[in-house]
Amino acid sequence: MSSLNDIFSEIGRISLIFARVVAWTPRPPYDVAELLRQMVRVGVQSLPVVLLTALFTGMVMALQIFTVLVRFGAEGYVGSIVGLAMVRELAAVLGALMIAGRCGSAMGAEIGTMRVTEQIDALEVLATDPVHYLIVPRVWATTLMLPLLVGLADAVGIWGGYLVAVVVMGANPVTYLETSYQFMELGDLTSGLIKAAVFGLLISVIGCAKGFYTTGGAEGVGRATTAAVVTASIAVLIANFFLTKLMF
Amino acid sequence: MVRIVGVEKSFGSHKVLRGLDLEVGAGESLVILGGSGSGKSVLLKHIVGLLHPDSGRVEIDGVDLATLPARELVEFRRRFGMAFQEGALFDSMSVFDNIAFPLRRRRPKPSRGDVEARVAECLSLVGLDGVAGKMPSELSGGMRRRVGFARAIAQEPKILLFDEPTTGLDPVMTAVIDGVIMGLGERLGTTSVTITHDLKSAFRIADRVAMLYRGTILAIEEPEAFQELEDPRIRQFLEGRADGPLT
Numbered sequence: 001m002s003s004l005n006d007i008f009s010e011i012g013r014i015s016l017i018f019a020r021v022v023a024w025t026p027r028p029p030y031d032v033a034e035l036l037r038q039m040v041r042v043g044v045q046s047l048p049v050v051l052l053t054a055l056f057t058g059m060v061m062a063l064q065i066f067t068v069l070v071r072f073g074a075e076g077y078v079g080s081i082v083g084l085a086m087v088r089e090l091a092a093v094l095g096a097l098m099i100a101g102r103c104g105s106a107m108g109a110e111i112g113t114m115r116v117t118e119q120i121d122a123l124e125v126l127a128t129d130p131v132h133y134l135i136v137p138r139v140w141a142t143t144l145m146l147p148l149l150v151g152l153a154d155a156v157g158i159w160g161g162y163l164v165a166v167v168v169m170g171a172n173p174v175t176y177l178e179t180s181y182q183f184m185e186l187g188d189l190t191s192g193l194i195k196a197a198v199f200g201l202l203i204s205v206i207g208c209a210k211g212f213y214t215t216g217g218a219e220g221v222g223r224a225t226t227a228a229v230v231t232a233s234i235a236v237l238i239a240n241f242f243l244t245k246l247m248f
Numbered sequence: 249m250v251r252i253v254g255v256e257k258s259f260g261s262h263k264v265l266r267g268l269d270l271e272v273g274a275g276e277s278l279v280i281l282g283g284s285g286s287g288k289s290v291l292l293k294h295i296v297g298l299l300h301p302d303s304g305r306v307e308i309d310g311v312d313l314a315t316l317p318a319r320e321l322v323e324f325r326r327r328f329g330m331a332f333q334e335g336a337l338f339d340s341m342s343v344f345d346n347i348a349f350p351l352r353r354r355r356p357k358p359s360r361g362d363v364e365a366r367v368a369e370c371l372s373l374v375g376l377d378g379v380a381g382k383m384p385s386e387l388s389g390g391m392r393r394r395v396g397f398a399r400a401i402a403q404e405p406k407i408l409l410f411d412e413p414t415t416g417l418d419p420v421m422t423a424v425i426d427g428v429i430m431g432l433g434e435r436l437g438t439t440s441v442t443i444t445h446d447l448k449s450a451f452r453i454a455d456r457v458a459m460l461y462r463g464t465i466l467a468i469e470e471p472e473a474f475q476e477l478e479d480p481r482i483r484q485f486l487e488g489r490a491d492g493p494l495t
Contacts, residue, residue: 029353118336121298125330126350126399129322 010231017131017209021139024132031137038141042103042200043149049102050095054153057090058082058160066169075171079180082161084188091153092192093240096199099146100232104207107138108228111211112221120212135212139204146200147193154192191247198243199236206232249274249439250295250407255304256463257290264290266463267304275437277429278468279450281485282460283494288443289333291460292409295441296328297321308407329405333412335396337384343395344380347371350403370398373428375421390416397425401432408432410442414449422449429453447486451475459485461494 061082069075111134114120123130158180165171210228214220250272257265264287272278282288293299294306297313306313308327316324329350337346347367351358358366371377374394384392397413410429414422426449432438433455444450450457451471458468459482467477475486484492 114338117334117339118332119338121293122330122332122336122338122396122399124298124322125296125325125328126353127322127326128349128353129318 013213014206014209017135017212018205020129020131021136021205024129024136025140027132031133034133035137035141038137039145041106042099042138042141043145046099046102046145046149047152049098050149050153051156053094053098054086054091054157055160057094058086058157058162059164061085061090061157062161062164062169066165066171075165075169076175077179078165078171079158079161079176079178080183082165083158083180083184086157086161087154087184087189087192089192089240089244091150091157092195092199093236095150095153095196096146096203096236097233099142099149099200100203100207100229100236103142104203104232105225105229107204107207108210108214109221109225111135111208112214112224113211115212115214116217116221130212135204135208138208139201142200142204143197144200146203147196150192150196154189187247191243194247195240195243198239202235202239203232206235249276249309250441251305251307251310252291252294253305253307255291255294255301255306257287257294257299257301264463265294265301268460268464270458270465270468272439272441274439275433277433277440277442277453277455279442279444279454279457280460281444281447281450281457283485286460287463288460289411292330292411292441292443295407296325296330296409326403327406328409329400329403329407330409331393331397331400331411331413333393333415334389335384335392337392337395337399339384341384342380343371343376343382343384343387346384346395347380347399347402350399354403366402370402371395373401373424374398375424390418390421393417394421394425397428401428404432404436404438406438408438408440410440410444412443412445414444414446422446423452425449426453 062078065081066075066078069078114134120130123133162173162176165176166173207228210224210231214224216223252268252270255265255268256263268291280288280291290299294301295308300314311324313321338349341349344367347370348363351363351366367380371380374397376391376394376398379387379391384395387395393413393416397410400408414425417425429440429442430453433440442453454471456468457471457474459466461481467474467479467482469477481493484494
Protein backbone atom coordinates (compact mmCIF):
# COMPACT_ATOMS: atom_id res chain seq x y z
CA MET A 1 0.00 0.00 0.00
CA SER A 2 2.79 2.36 0.91
CA SER A 3 4.67 1.59 -2.32
CA LEU A 4 1.50 2.39 -4.30
CA ASN A 5 1.34 5.62 -2.35
CA ASP A 6 4.97 6.33 -3.26
CA ILE A 7 4.26 5.77 -6.94
CA PHE A 8 1.34 8.22 -6.90
CA SER A 9 3.39 10.81 -4.95
CA GLU A 10 6.15 10.44 -7.51
CA ILE A 11 3.76 10.92 -10.44
CA GLY A 12 2.30 13.93 -8.61
CA ARG A 13 5.72 15.54 -8.09
CA ILE A 14 6.74 14.98 -11.72
CA SER A 15 3.39 16.37 -12.97
CA LEU A 16 3.81 19.40 -10.72
CA ILE A 17 7.23 20.16 -12.20
CA PHE A 18 5.77 19.75 -15.71
CA ALA A 19 2.91 22.14 -14.87
CA ARG A 20 5.39 24.70 -13.50
CA VAL A 21 7.52 24.39 -16.66
CA VAL A 22 4.43 25.07 -18.80
CA ALA A 23 3.42 28.02 -16.60
CA TRP A 24 6.89 29.63 -16.54
CA THR A 25 7.89 29.07 -20.19
CA PRO A 26 6.14 32.17 -21.64
CA ARG A 27 7.30 34.50 -18.85
CA PRO A 28 10.33 36.80 -19.17
CA PRO A 29 13.24 37.00 -18.65
CA TYR A 30 14.08 34.56 -21.47
CA ASP A 31 17.46 33.04 -20.81
CA VAL A 32 18.44 32.24 -24.41
CA ALA A 33 22.12 31.81 -23.52
CA GLU A 34 21.29 29.10 -20.96
CA LEU A 35 18.93 27.39 -23.45
CA LEU A 36 21.73 27.29 -26.05
CA ARG A 37 24.22 26.02 -23.47
CA GLN A 38 21.87 23.19 -22.56
CA MET A 39 21.21 22.43 -26.24
CA VAL A 40 24.95 22.02 -26.76
CA ARG A 41 25.20 19.73 -23.72
CA VAL A 42 22.23 17.57 -24.65
CA GLY A 43 22.64 17.71 -28.43
CA VAL A 44 26.16 18.33 -29.64
CA GLN A 45 27.96 16.61 -26.77
CA SER A 46 25.68 13.55 -27.02
CA LEU A 47 26.30 13.05 -30.74
CA PRO A 48 29.11 10.47 -30.39
CA VAL A 49 27.22 8.20 -27.99
CA VAL A 50 23.89 8.36 -29.88
CA LEU A 51 25.44 7.93 -33.32
CA LEU A 52 27.66 5.03 -32.21
CA THR A 53 24.59 3.33 -30.74
CA ALA A 54 22.69 3.82 -34.01
CA LEU A 55 25.63 2.68 -36.15
CA PHE A 56 26.11 -0.61 -34.33
CA THR A 57 22.38 -1.22 -34.03
CA GLY A 58 22.00 -0.80 -37.81
CA MET A 59 24.99 -3.08 -38.37
CA VAL A 60 23.78 -5.86 -36.09
CA MET A 61 20.25 -5.61 -37.49
CA ALA A 62 21.59 -6.10 -41.01
CA LEU A 63 23.73 -9.02 -39.85
CA GLN A 64 20.83 -10.77 -38.14
CA ILE A 65 18.21 -10.11 -40.79
CA PHE A 66 20.46 -10.94 -43.72
CA THR A 67 21.33 -14.38 -42.34
CA VAL A 68 17.63 -15.16 -41.81
CA LEU A 69 16.26 -13.72 -45.07
CA VAL A 70 18.88 -15.45 -47.17
CA ARG A 71 17.14 -18.73 -46.22
CA PHE A 72 14.06 -17.53 -48.12
CA GLY A 73 16.00 -15.83 -50.90
CA ALA A 74 14.56 -12.54 -49.67
CA GLU A 75 17.83 -10.84 -48.79
CA GLY A 76 16.88 -7.95 -51.07
CA TYR A 77 14.55 -6.72 -48.34
CA VAL A 78 17.26 -6.27 -45.72
CA GLY A 79 17.50 -2.56 -46.51
CA SER A 80 13.81 -1.92 -46.06
CA ILE A 81 13.58 -3.86 -42.80
CA VAL A 82 16.64 -2.16 -41.30
CA GLY A 83 15.45 1.25 -42.50
CA LEU A 84 11.91 0.87 -41.16
CA ALA A 85 13.08 -0.55 -37.84
CA MET A 86 15.51 2.30 -37.38
CA VAL A 87 13.22 5.22 -38.24
CA ARG A 88 10.03 3.89 -36.63
CA GLU A 89 11.48 2.43 -33.47
CA LEU A 90 15.11 1.77 -32.73
CA ALA A 91 16.80 5.14 -33.24
CA ALA A 92 14.24 6.93 -31.06
CA VAL A 93 14.09 4.36 -28.24
CA LEU A 94 17.79 3.53 -28.05
CA GLY A 95 18.75 7.19 -28.51
CA ALA A 96 16.36 8.15 -25.69
CA LEU A 97 17.77 5.47 -23.39
CA MET A 98 21.30 6.75 -24.03
CA ILE A 99 20.20 10.34 -23.35
CA ALA A 100 18.44 9.21 -20.15
CA GLY A 101 21.74 7.69 -19.01
CA ARG A 102 23.86 10.61 -20.11
CA CYS A 103 21.72 13.72 -19.57
CA GLY A 104 18.82 12.63 -17.30
CA SER A 105 21.36 11.47 -14.73
CA ALA A 106 23.37 14.69 -15.06
CA MET A 107 20.24 16.79 -14.52
CA GLY A 108 19.30 14.76 -11.43
CA ALA A 109 22.81 15.05 -10.00
CA GLU A 110 23.30 18.72 -10.81
CA ILE A 111 19.95 19.97 -9.51
CA GLY A 112 20.10 17.52 -6.58
CA THR A 113 23.48 18.90 -5.53
CA MET A 114 22.12 22.42 -5.79
CA ARG A 115 19.21 21.40 -3.56
CA VAL A 116 21.33 19.85 -0.79
CA THR A 117 23.86 22.71 -0.80
CA GLU A 118 21.05 25.29 -0.45
CA GLN A 119 21.77 26.79 -3.90
CA ILE A 120 18.10 26.35 -4.84
CA ASP A 121 17.06 28.16 -1.65
CA ALA A 122 19.55 30.89 -2.56
CA LEU A 123 17.96 31.23 -6.02
CA GLU A 124 14.54 31.67 -4.43
CA VAL A 125 15.82 34.28 -1.98
CA LEU A 126 17.39 36.11 -4.93
CA ALA A 127 13.88 36.48 -6.39
CA THR A 128 14.42 33.81 -9.03
CA ASP A 129 12.08 30.88 -9.49
CA PRO A 130 14.33 27.80 -9.67
CA VAL A 131 11.99 26.01 -12.07
CA HIS A 132 12.08 28.99 -14.43
CA TYR A 133 15.82 29.42 -14.18
CA LEU A 134 17.08 25.82 -14.03
CA ILE A 135 14.42 23.49 -15.36
CA VAL A 136 12.69 25.36 -18.21
CA PRO A 137 15.89 25.59 -20.35
CA ARG A 138 16.81 21.95 -19.66
CA VAL A 139 13.36 20.66 -20.61
CA TRP A 140 13.17 22.68 -23.83
CA ALA A 141 16.75 21.86 -24.81
CA THR A 142 16.14 18.11 -24.43
CA THR A 143 12.73 18.20 -26.12
CA LEU A 144 14.13 20.11 -29.11
CA MET A 145 17.45 18.30 -29.46
CA LEU A 146 16.35 14.68 -29.15
CA PRO A 147 14.43 14.67 -32.48
CA LEU A 148 17.48 16.20 -34.20
CA LEU A 149 19.75 13.55 -32.69
CA VAL A 150 17.33 10.82 -33.68
CA GLY A 151 17.11 12.17 -37.26
CA LEU A 152 20.88 11.83 -37.56
CA ALA A 153 20.79 8.45 -35.83
CA ASP A 154 18.27 7.23 -38.45
CA ALA A 155 20.69 8.07 -41.25
CA VAL A 156 23.72 6.58 -39.47
CA GLY A 157 21.80 3.40 -38.60
CA ILE A 158 20.72 2.86 -42.20
CA TRP A 159 24.28 3.52 -43.33
CA GLY A 160 25.58 0.98 -40.79
CA GLY A 161 23.13 -1.61 -42.13
CA TYR A 162 24.30 -0.86 -45.68
CA LEU A 163 27.91 -1.26 -44.63
CA VAL A 164 27.37 -4.74 -43.21
CA ALA A 165 24.89 -6.00 -45.80
CA VAL A 166 26.82 -4.77 -48.84
CA VAL A 167 30.47 -4.76 -47.79
CA VAL A 168 30.52 -7.72 -45.39
CA MET A 169 27.65 -9.95 -46.56
CA GLY A 170 27.93 -9.12 -50.26
CA ALA A 171 24.35 -7.85 -50.86
CA ASN A 172 23.57 -5.86 -53.98
CA PRO A 173 24.16 -2.17 -53.12
CA VAL A 174 21.60 -0.82 -55.59
CA THR A 175 18.87 -3.16 -54.36
CA TYR A 176 19.73 -2.36 -50.75
CA LEU A 177 19.38 1.39 -51.25
CA GLU A 178 16.27 1.07 -53.41
CA THR A 179 14.45 -1.15 -50.94
CA SER A 180 15.56 1.05 -48.05
CA TYR A 181 13.31 3.82 -49.29
CA GLN A 182 10.81 1.91 -51.44
CA PHE A 183 8.51 0.93 -48.58
CA MET A 184 9.20 3.90 -46.35
CA GLU A 185 6.57 6.61 -45.93
CA LEU A 186 6.95 10.08 -44.52
CA GLY A 187 4.80 9.03 -41.56
CA ASP A 188 7.37 6.40 -40.59
CA LEU A 189 10.01 9.10 -40.24
CA THR A 190 7.84 11.70 -38.50
CA SER A 191 6.44 9.18 -36.01
CA GLY A 192 10.00 8.41 -34.86
CA LEU A 193 10.79 12.09 -34.50
CA ILE A 194 7.56 12.82 -32.59
CA LYS A 195 8.38 9.93 -30.26
CA ALA A 196 11.85 11.40 -29.75
CA ALA A 197 10.40 14.78 -28.72
CA VAL A 198 8.06 13.12 -26.21
CA PHE A 199 10.93 11.01 -24.84
CA GLY A 200 13.04 14.17 -24.50
CA LEU A 201 10.28 15.82 -22.52
CA LEU A 202 9.90 12.77 -20.25
CA ILE A 203 13.64 12.35 -19.62
CA SER A 204 14.21 16.01 -18.76
CA VAL A 205 11.13 16.51 -16.59
CA ILE A 206 11.81 13.29 -14.67
CA GLY A 207 15.56 14.00 -14.32
CA CYS A 208 14.94 17.54 -13.10
CA ALA A 209 12.09 16.52 -10.75
CA LYS A 210 14.26 13.83 -9.16
CA GLY A 211 16.97 16.41 -8.54
CA PHE A 212 14.58 19.10 -7.38
CA TYR A 213 13.07 16.96 -4.63
CA THR A 214 16.39 15.51 -3.42
CA THR A 215 16.83 15.17 0.32
CA GLY A 216 19.58 13.67 2.44
CA GLY A 217 22.97 15.08 1.39
CA ALA A 218 25.42 13.26 -0.86
CA GLU A 219 23.63 9.93 -0.43
CA GLY A 220 20.39 11.59 -1.50
CA VAL A 221 22.05 12.97 -4.62
CA GLY A 222 23.25 9.46 -5.48
CA ARG A 223 19.73 8.09 -5.03
CA ALA A 224 18.24 10.91 -7.13
CA THR A 225 20.72 10.28 -9.95
CA THR A 226 20.00 6.55 -10.09
CA ALA A 227 16.26 7.13 -9.82
CA ALA A 228 16.40 9.71 -12.62
CA VAL A 229 17.88 7.17 -15.05
CA VAL A 230 15.73 4.22 -14.00
CA THR A 231 12.43 6.14 -13.90
CA ALA A 232 13.12 7.97 -17.17
CA SER A 233 14.09 4.72 -18.95
CA ILE A 234 10.95 2.94 -17.78
CA ALA A 235 8.82 5.95 -18.71
CA VAL A 236 10.37 5.96 -22.20
CA LEU A 237 9.61 2.25 -22.72
CA ILE A 238 6.02 2.56 -21.47
CA ALA A 239 5.36 5.75 -23.44
CA ASN A 240 6.83 4.07 -26.53
CA PHE A 241 4.15 1.39 -26.46
CA PHE A 242 1.29 3.86 -26.15
CA LEU A 243 2.69 6.26 -28.73
CA THR A 244 3.17 3.39 -31.20
CA LYS A 245 -0.39 2.23 -30.57
CA LEU A 246 -1.66 5.77 -31.05
CA MET A 247 0.26 6.54 -34.22
CA PHE A 248 -0.09 3.32 -36.23
CA MET B 249 8.21 45.03 9.67
CA VAL B 250 8.67 41.31 10.55
CA ARG B 251 5.88 39.81 12.63
CA ILE B 252 5.71 36.14 13.55
CA VAL B 253 2.59 34.95 15.35
CA GLY B 254 2.12 31.50 16.90
CA VAL B 255 4.23 29.69 14.29
CA GLU B 256 4.39 25.92 14.57
CA LYS B 257 6.43 23.71 12.29
CA SER B 258 7.09 19.98 12.34
CA PHE B 259 9.13 17.71 10.10
CA GLY B 260 7.48 14.31 10.37
CA SER B 261 7.01 13.68 14.07
CA HIS B 262 9.78 16.13 15.04
CA LYS B 263 8.36 19.46 16.27
CA VAL B 264 10.83 22.24 15.51
CA LEU B 265 8.88 25.44 16.16
CA ARG B 266 6.22 25.41 18.89
CA GLY B 267 3.99 28.46 18.79
CA LEU B 268 6.78 30.96 18.23
CA ASP B 269 6.02 34.70 18.50
CA LEU B 270 8.50 37.38 17.44
CA GLU B 271 8.51 40.95 16.17
CA VAL B 272 11.41 42.75 14.53
CA GLY B 273 11.03 46.49 14.02
CA ALA B 274 12.06 48.43 10.92
CA GLY B 275 15.79 49.17 10.98
CA GLU B 276 16.35 46.91 13.97
CA SER B 277 19.23 44.44 14.26
CA LEU B 278 18.05 41.30 16.03
CA VAL B 279 20.43 38.50 16.92
CA ILE B 280 19.06 35.04 17.64
CA LEU B 281 21.06 32.71 19.86
CA GLY B 282 20.30 29.10 20.54
CA GLY B 283 21.80 25.63 20.66
CA SER B 284 22.28 23.50 17.56
CA GLY B 285 18.98 22.04 16.40
CA SER B 286 16.89 24.60 18.28
CA GLY B 287 15.21 25.73 15.05
CA LYS B 288 17.15 28.92 14.25
CA SER B 289 17.71 28.20 10.54
CA VAL B 290 14.12 26.95 10.20
CA LEU B 291 12.94 30.25 11.68
CA LEU B 292 15.01 32.25 9.14
CA LYS B 293 13.58 30.18 6.29
CA HIS B 294 10.07 31.01 7.52
CA ILE B 295 10.86 34.74 7.49
CA VAL B 296 11.93 34.60 3.85
CA GLY B 297 9.08 32.28 2.83
CA LEU B 298 11.24 29.26 1.95
CA LEU B 299 9.22 27.32 4.50
CA HIS B 300 5.61 27.91 5.45
CA PRO B 301 4.26 27.31 8.96
CA ASP B 302 1.95 24.39 9.77
CA SER B 303 -0.02 26.93 11.80
CA GLY B 304 0.45 30.59 12.70
CA ARG B 305 1.46 33.52 10.49
CA VAL B 306 4.61 35.18 9.20
CA GLU B 307 3.95 38.77 8.14
CA ILE B 308 6.44 41.00 6.36
CA ASP B 309 5.32 44.63 6.09
CA GLY B 310 1.80 43.41 6.91
CA VAL B 311 1.76 40.76 4.14
CA ASP B 312 1.19 37.14 5.17
CA LEU B 313 3.73 35.23 3.04
CA ALA B 314 1.68 32.01 3.01
CA THR B 315 -1.17 33.78 1.22
CA LEU B 316 0.98 35.09 -1.64
CA PRO B 317 0.75 33.20 -4.95
CA ALA B 318 4.09 31.64 -5.96
CA ARG B 319 4.82 34.26 -8.65
CA GLU B 320 4.14 37.20 -6.32
CA LEU B 321 6.25 35.59 -3.60
CA VAL B 322 9.20 35.49 -6.03
CA GLU B 323 8.83 39.24 -6.65
CA PHE B 324 8.21 39.95 -2.95
CA ARG B 325 11.58 38.43 -2.09
CA ARG B 326 13.39 41.28 -3.83
CA ARG B 327 13.26 43.07 -0.48
CA PHE B 328 15.29 40.26 1.17
CA GLY B 329 18.94 39.35 1.21
CA MET B 330 20.12 36.18 2.90
CA ALA B 331 23.57 34.83 3.63
CA PHE B 332 23.49 31.05 4.07
CA GLN B 333 25.48 29.01 6.54
CA GLU B 334 27.84 27.50 3.95
CA GLY B 335 27.59 30.35 1.46
CA ALA B 336 25.30 28.47 -0.98
CA LEU B 337 27.29 29.95 -3.87
CA PHE B 338 26.31 28.87 -7.38
CA ASP B 339 29.22 26.57 -8.14
CA SER B 340 28.85 26.87 -11.91
CA MET B 341 29.50 30.64 -11.71
CA SER B 342 32.56 32.70 -10.83
CA VAL B 343 32.61 34.84 -7.68
CA PHE B 344 31.89 37.89 -9.87
CA ASP B 345 28.84 36.27 -11.47
CA ASN B 346 27.56 35.09 -8.08
CA ILE B 347 27.54 38.61 -6.68
CA ALA B 348 26.31 40.12 -9.95
CA PHE B 349 23.42 37.61 -10.12
CA PRO B 350 20.85 39.61 -8.09
CA LEU B 351 21.94 42.85 -9.79
CA ARG B 352 21.51 41.48 -13.31
CA ARG B 353 18.01 40.22 -12.53
CA ARG B 354 16.84 43.70 -11.51
CA ARG B 355 14.44 45.51 -13.84
CA PRO B 356 15.42 47.89 -15.35
CA LYS B 357 18.70 46.10 -15.85
CA PRO B 358 21.69 48.10 -14.51
CA SER B 359 24.55 48.91 -16.89
CA ARG B 360 27.58 46.61 -17.06
CA GLY B 361 29.71 49.36 -15.50
CA ASP B 362 27.33 49.74 -12.56
CA VAL B 363 27.32 45.99 -11.95
CA GLU B 364 31.13 45.80 -12.08
CA ALA B 365 31.47 48.73 -9.70
CA ARG B 366 28.97 47.30 -7.20
CA VAL B 367 30.57 43.83 -7.26
CA ALA B 368 34.01 45.36 -6.64
CA GLU B 369 32.58 47.46 -3.79
CA CYS B 370 30.91 44.45 -2.12
CA LEU B 371 34.06 42.32 -2.43
CA SER B 372 36.11 45.12 -0.96
CA LEU B 373 33.67 45.46 1.96
CA VAL B 374 34.26 41.82 2.94
CA GLY B 375 38.02 42.03 2.38
CA LEU B 376 38.14 39.90 -0.75
CA ASP B 377 39.62 42.15 -3.44
CA GLY B 378 41.07 40.21 -6.35
CA VAL B 379 39.00 37.01 -6.15
CA ALA B 380 36.25 38.04 -8.59
CA GLY B 381 37.52 35.73 -11.34
CA LYS B 382 37.83 32.65 -9.11
CA MET B 383 35.33 29.79 -8.97
CA PRO B 384 33.73 28.92 -5.58
CA SER B 385 35.60 25.58 -5.54
CA GLU B 386 38.90 27.52 -5.44
CA LEU B 387 37.93 29.35 -2.22
CA SER B 388 38.26 28.34 1.42
CA GLY B 389 35.11 27.84 3.54
CA GLY B 390 35.51 31.24 5.21
CA MET B 391 35.99 32.97 1.85
CA ARG B 392 32.91 31.27 0.41
CA ARG B 393 30.91 32.47 3.40
CA ARG B 394 32.13 36.03 2.86
CA VAL B 395 31.26 35.90 -0.86
CA GLY B 396 27.78 34.69 0.15
CA PHE B 397 27.57 37.65 2.50
CA ALA B 398 28.64 40.02 -0.31
CA ARG B 399 25.97 38.53 -2.61
CA ALA B 400 23.32 39.02 0.09
CA ILE B 401 24.07 42.71 0.51
CA ALA B 402 24.74 43.45 -3.19
CA GLN B 403 21.35 44.92 -3.98
CA GLU B 404 20.98 46.66 -0.61
CA PRO B 405 17.79 44.85 0.43
CA LYS B 406 15.44 46.16 3.12
CA ILE B 407 15.68 43.00 5.21
CA LEU B 408 18.87 41.00 5.67
CA LEU B 409 19.02 37.52 7.14
CA PHE B 410 22.35 36.07 8.18
CA ASP B 411 22.81 32.44 9.10
CA GLU B 412 26.03 32.29 11.10
CA PRO B 413 27.86 34.89 8.99
CA THR B 414 31.08 34.86 11.03
CA THR B 415 31.46 31.17 11.92
CA GLY B 416 34.93 30.01 10.95
CA LEU B 417 36.28 33.52 10.37
CA ASP B 418 39.28 34.96 12.18
CA PRO B 419 38.60 37.67 14.80
CA VAL B 420 39.66 40.50 12.49
CA MET B 421 37.41 39.37 9.66
CA THR B 422 34.58 38.83 12.16
CA ALA B 423 34.93 42.46 13.23
CA VAL B 424 34.91 43.54 9.55
CA ILE B 425 31.66 41.64 8.86
CA ASP B 426 30.12 43.00 12.07
CA GLY B 427 31.06 46.49 10.93
CA VAL B 428 29.34 45.96 7.57
CA ILE B 429 26.15 44.73 9.28
CA MET B 430 26.09 47.72 11.63
CA GLY B 431 26.93 50.11 8.78
CA LEU B 432 24.02 48.86 6.67
CA GLY B 433 21.65 49.44 9.57
CA GLU B 434 22.93 52.95 10.21
CA ARG B 435 23.31 54.03 6.57
CA LEU B 436 20.27 52.43 4.92
CA GLY B 437 18.02 51.58 7.85
CA THR B 438 18.26 47.90 6.93
CA THR B 439 16.47 45.45 9.20
CA SER B 440 18.61 42.45 10.00
CA VAL B 441 18.10 39.12 11.70
CA THR B 442 21.33 37.30 12.47
CA ILE B 443 21.90 33.82 13.80
CA THR B 444 25.24 33.38 15.47
CA HIS B 445 27.09 31.38 18.09
CA ASP B 446 29.69 34.11 18.45
CA LEU B 447 28.57 35.97 21.59
CA LYS B 448 31.07 38.80 21.23
CA SER B 449 29.83 39.46 17.73
CA ALA B 450 26.18 39.09 18.84
CA PHE B 451 26.40 41.75 21.54
CA ARG B 452 28.33 44.04 19.20
CA ILE B 453 25.80 44.12 16.35
CA ALA B 454 22.48 43.56 18.16
CA ASP B 455 19.84 46.11 19.08
CA ARG B 456 18.10 43.17 20.77
CA VAL B 457 19.18 39.61 21.47
CA ALA B 458 16.77 36.67 21.53
CA MET B 459 17.33 33.13 22.77
CA LEU B 460 15.56 30.31 20.96
CA TYR B 461 14.96 27.19 23.03
CA ARG B 462 12.90 24.16 22.06
CA GLY B 463 11.04 25.99 19.31
CA THR B 464 10.02 29.11 21.25
CA ILE B 465 11.65 32.40 22.20
CA LEU B 466 12.91 32.00 25.74
CA ALA B 467 13.90 35.64 26.21
CA ILE B 468 14.37 38.77 24.14
CA GLU B 469 16.19 41.79 25.53
CA GLU B 470 18.63 44.56 24.70
CA PRO B 471 22.24 43.29 24.85
CA GLU B 472 23.09 44.66 28.31
CA ALA B 473 19.85 43.45 29.88
CA PHE B 474 20.21 40.07 28.16
CA GLN B 475 23.59 39.49 29.76
CA GLU B 476 22.06 40.11 33.18
CA LEU B 477 19.28 37.51 32.78
CA GLU B 478 19.18 34.90 35.55
CA ASP B 479 17.45 32.07 33.65
CA PRO B 480 19.76 29.05 34.18
CA ARG B 481 19.45 27.99 30.51
CA ILE B 482 20.61 31.42 29.34
CA ARG B 483 23.38 31.54 31.96
CA GLN B 484 24.68 28.14 30.84
CA PHE B 485 24.66 29.26 27.19
CA LEU B 486 26.37 32.59 27.87
CA GLU B 487 28.99 31.05 30.16
CA GLY B 488 29.57 28.09 27.82
CA ARG B 489 29.30 25.49 30.58
CA ALA B 490 28.97 21.80 29.71
CA ASP B 491 26.74 21.02 32.70
CA GLY B 492 23.33 22.56 33.18
CA PRO B 493 19.73 22.42 31.97
CA LEU B 494 20.67 22.64 28.28
CA THR B 495 22.60 19.36 28.33
